[in-house]
Amino acid sequence: MIAVHRTAEEAEAAVTSVLIETIARKADAVLGLATGKTMIGIYHRLVRAHRHGGLPLARATTFNLDEYCDIAPDHPGAFRTYMRHHFFAKTNIDPSRIHFPAEGGEAAFERAIRIAGGIDLQLLGIGRNGHIGFNEPGSSLTSRTRKVHLTPMTREANAEDFGSLERTPTHAMTMGIATILDARRVILLATGAHKRHALADAVDGPVRAGNPASALQRHPNALIVCDSAAAAGIEV
Ligand code: F6R
Numbered sequence: 001m002i003a004v005h006r007t008a009e010e011a012e013a014a015v016t017s018v019l020i021e022t023i024a025r026k027a028d029a030v031l032g033l034a035t036g037k038t039m040i041g042i043y044h045r046l047v048r049a050h051r052h053g054g055l056p057l058a059r060a061t062t063f064n065l066d067e068y069c070d071i072a073p074d075h076p077g078a079f080r081t082y083m084r085h086h087f088f089a090k091t092n093i094d095p096s097r098i099h100f101p102a103e104g105g106e107a108a109f110e111r112a113i114r115i116a117g118g119i120d121l122q123l124l125g126i127g128r129n130g131h132i133g134f135n136e137p138g139s140s141l142t143s144r145t146r147k148v149h150l151t152p153m154t155r156e157a158n159a160e161d162f163g164s165l166e167r168t169p170t171h172a173m174t175m176g177i178a179t180i181l182d183a184r185r186v187i188l189l190a191t192g193a194h195k196r197h198a199l200a201d202a203v204d205g206p207v208r209a210g211n212p213a214s215a216l217q218r219h220p221n222a223l224i225v226c227d228s229a230a231a232a233g234i235e236v
Contacts, residue, residue, distance in 0.1 A: 032122030143176030200233030
């Protein structure tokens, strides 16, 4: 299902409501989380809800989609730093329930998801090349958590977090596409005209490894939320 909102703010509010409802229904919900510029507004809204008492997080468990390889966990560009800054440190989330994929720990990460009972709601953004998590074009639709090589486009998009393209990591750990599709519910947020082509291709095109987000067509409970700028290329 696709929900098109007029503005990015309205789209963010809609995604935030789904997250809040999920926690309201199940205090020990298992959340799959994403980083990136698109998600900053979501975490801001969640923190606001938490501060107003509307979002108890003490019993929630989180699994982040991805993390760079070969950087310290407190590196300013690390996704752990992003999550701490935008969300974790501003809530009462239990640090022992926070998980990130780590090199060498692929099987343990997948096992931890299974032990937690599976992901109730997976939050996703989309790259300009259609990537979800760091599953770049060409990733197998049956892929699981693993180490991947980042494309030049993705490294350029994230270079400002590292000061230069040369300093931007070349590899990352990511949940696989099959791992993502295992989540009981998936919600993808796309905002801005720069996501127009990737989103239209993911929605109107065939399911194919060339556009990893197209795999969501195979998910029985996937919701795509976007603003009108990101939706501009969609035909169906
Ligand atoms: C990050 C992630 C990525 C981003 C995507 C969009 O955890 O999963 O797939 O969602 O690169 O990033 P932004 O929002 O910065 O355009």
